[in-house]
Amino acid sequence: MTKIALGWVLSITTVAAVGWAQQSPPEEASVTVAGKKITIDYSAPSVHGRKIFGDGGLLSHDPTYPAWRAGANSATAFHTDANLDIGGLAVPKGDYTLYCWVKNPDAWELIISKETGQWGLSYNAGRDLGRVKMAMNKPPAPIERLKYTLTAEGGARAKLELAWENHVASVPITVK
Numbered sequence: 001m002t003k004i005a006l007g008w009v010l011s012i013t014t015v016a017a018v019g020w021a022q023q024s025p026p027e028e029a030s031v032t033v034a035g036k037k038i039t040i041d042y043s044a045p046s047v048h049g050r051k052i053f054g055d056g057g058l059l060s061h062d063p064t065y066p067a068w069r070a071g072a073n074s075a076t077a078f079h080t081d082a083n084l085d086i087g088g089l090a091v092p093k094g095d096y097t098l099y100c101w102v103k104n105p106d107a108w109e110l111i112i113s114k115e116t117g118q119w120g121l122s123y124n125a126g127r128d129l130g131r132v133k134m135a136m137n138k139p140p141a142p143i144e145r146l147k148y149t150l151t152a153e154g155g156a157r158a159k160l161e162l163a164w165e166n167h168v169a170s171v172p173i174t175v176k
Helices: 002-020
Strands: 026-033 036-043 076-080 084-086 089-091 094-101 109-113 128-133 135-137 143-152 157-165 167-175
Touching: 026 157, 036 143, 089 128, 143 167
Parallel strands: 026 143
Antiparallel strands: 026 036, 036 076, 076 094, 084 089, 084 167, 094 109, 109 128, 135 167, 143 157, 157 167
């Protein structure tokens, strides 16, 4: 009985330690533009020497590929307190999930889904609000941990930027 109890305690301790040292920690990017807040909540995976994009890359093994949850763990959450124009797509104020279409690693599309709260390995294209092309750049050095940045650009304008591995993708945002 003592061995069973000890095994149970060790199992709980191991699970707690794994949760404590989460490999893809939760992150948030936010900006206030024209008095309205825009927020992205995501989990930030690291490259760890792996190939991420393209044929044979880590993402090509996800069941939703070439739609990528644009983060790790739960799907990436997007909230806006204002009606927006994101790269030409009208986005009403509210809550959404972000994905990226990464079939071509050098030409991404941002997917804004009306479905929210799901785990990141499910994707329903029928719930898409829409897709927009992202401007692509190469960083000066590889980016180990995925990072979203929301930057105010003056007036009612902002920029959403997603950077990871050897890719930096961005899209303009305008508060309406």
